[in-house]
Amino acid sequence: DARVTQTPRHKVTEMGQEVTMRCQPILGHNTVFWYRQTMMQGLELLAYFRNRAPLDDSGMPKDRFSAEMPDATLATLKIQPSEPRDSAVYFCASALRDTQYFGPGTRLTVL
């Protein structure tokens, strides 16, 4: 049963620290998405890649967030420096066509 995996599942850090979240998409899926979910905003698209190339990162605060896909099996989302308002659940999803399959998420708390 192919699944998207994400690490870490939970992260508590202090303001100003760097946070790195990792995602392994489903093998064969060529599109990878990063989302952030909060109670207030719901699911927001931060960035996405197709065939490892970044296509849209307009939803991401550019000054502190960066997303990369160093190879087909790994996508990363970094926050540097982190702020309390970054506290949220970060989901990675992968897709081959329209249907997106989500990972279990990284629950981030920035103190």
Next chain:
Amino acid sequence: RKEVEQDPGPFNVPEGATVAFNCTYSNSASQSFFWYRQDCRKEPKLLMSVYSSGNEDGRFTAQLNRASQYISLLIRDSKLSDSATYLCVVNKIGYSTLTFGKGTMLLVSP
């Protein structure tokens, strides 16, 4: 107008009841529509796609009304396990991305 709007609920229904959710979308050129389900503290999971002709999967029926730009989800014979948040999802024309509504919470009680 928001791109995808849903009544946040919660909808409280007893087991066995029939419940329906609606969702409206703003972009008349949208082409792909889905319902996702999200359990508390879990990831969203695809429940069903929504086709122009409507589609049914067991107790779940999805309908699309392009003229009025809304999508509906009907759940018959509700089970306790149907308690979740249901997310209405629409594709964004010109992109490969999906736009998610904030979800409708359903609580099914014994």
